[in-house]
Amino acid sequence: MQLPQELTICLGAPVCDTGATVMEQGANSDHSAQSGPRDRSPQTYRNVVITDQMAADAIQRYVSSRFCCSSSTGEELVIKELTQIPLYRYRLESFTETRHNEKTSKPYTGQRIDGPDRGDPPQLWDIVVQTPNMFHEGSKRLPLPHSAVVKECHKCQGRKRCKCTGCGGSGQFRCRCSSRQRSKNKRCHACSGSGRRRCSKCSGRGRKVCASCKGEGRLLHYQQLNVSWKTLQSEFLSKPPAQESTFPLSLLQKVSGEVILKDDDMMLHPPATSAESSETANAFETVFQDHRKSCGSSCHILRQRKTVEVIPVARVQYEYRGQILSSHVYGREHRVYAKRNPNVLFCGCSVM
Structure with a gap:
């Protein structure tokens, strides 16, 4: 059975000849709210179909790596039926900015004071802060304008x-030399027999430079904006389809597929049920709401990005050593999942 090397993803078409569900081709990654209408023409995507030869090679590697088999395994393995059941991975990313103020201080060394006499401190989101590249995480700290005041250091007064x-x-x-040393008139090298040692932290002065004001005596208190x-x-x-319910979806987290849709905008909207299944639309709606709830008054969503990735999965029935067996080949890495290891794969030798 020969299958096409490519899979065409077209708008509105429910099923292609290969049995793979198709999806809408969306906007590219640099689409914005000001751009023109999206390109909805059919697009061709490679590496989303698993062919007979791909499946045979993958199963041969799987068998050879787990069982004591001869090099003729590939010749004995014959593909009888291959059913494409591609699955889709949906991802929503929300790039957020979080702001909050905190009180802080530093030694006052005579620098200019930007205090309340210059005006009222601005509101949290009124301050212009340069945003990094979208979807690149980072942080920044800067003083809140008109919030500085000089006070005497609270630690050293x-x-x-x-x-x-x-x-x-x-x-x-007190020196830690033992009383036995002193009773035998053995002089301690650390205290010279006095029983007292000079403090190394203050060099015997008894006082140290204030750690808060660094010896300045005054502190500059101000509000710090953390972004x-x-x-x-x-x-x-x-x-997966009902007949494939035994296939563990957790395996797909370790493989890659092909991105067939990537859309980003200032604020995306949940997909319409006419473009995607109602189950998918409801799942996306839940994800959208979760992201919005995660952002309160101190957090804003700057941009969102939606990605749809098709992961090739195929159920393969094949004949090996006179028996009909079944496995799944999945991902662009062509990994193999077999629910049970058939006894026919064992050659009788023990594996340590």
Whole structure:
């Protein structure tokens, strides 16, 4: 049985001759709200059909890697029936920007103060922040205009130095030399027999430069705007036909397919049921709502991207050593799934 090397994806056509469900060809990746109408002409996509030869080679590799078989396995394996059951992976990505303010401070070294006397601090989303490339995550921190004020350092009360926490301000601490050493008149090299050692943290001064103000005595308090960009991503797979319900969909997470639709815009809308099945439309609607709920008043969706990928899957019935067997070949990597390992594949030798 010979199958075509290519699969044509055309708008509105429910089934192609190969048995593969077809889908609408959408806009390309740089489509925007201001662009013209989408190109809805039929498109041809390669690598979405598994041929007899592809299936035979994949099963031969699978058998050879798991069982003790001779090199003639490929000659003994004959494809009897191959049914295309391509499945689809749907992905929605939402590129979000999140903003929030937090109080912070730094040592005041005489720099210009942008305080409330210059005006009221702007609202959270009134500040213009340069956005990175879409769907590239990152973060940025910048001071909120007109929010700065200078105050005395709360830790050292403006003294610029604080009591050393290592020695409690005494500049020394008890040496750990043992009483046995002292009873034998053995002088400790660390304390020279005095029993007290100079604190190394403050060099014996008892006070250290304030860690908060770095010895300046004053702090510049201000509001800091924290901006982060992240991509929310959700994906789901189309369900196989009822007769293929035993095929584990989790296997498709480890293989690739071919992208047949990629659409991105400022804000996408759930697909219409006329273009896709009602089950797919409902799943997309749920994903859209989940992304919107994830973004509250402090988070905005800047752009969304929808991707549809077709993953080739084929059920293969083949004859091997006089028995009719069945397996699935899936993904562009042509991996093989066999629900049961047939006894006919064993050659009688033990595998350690």
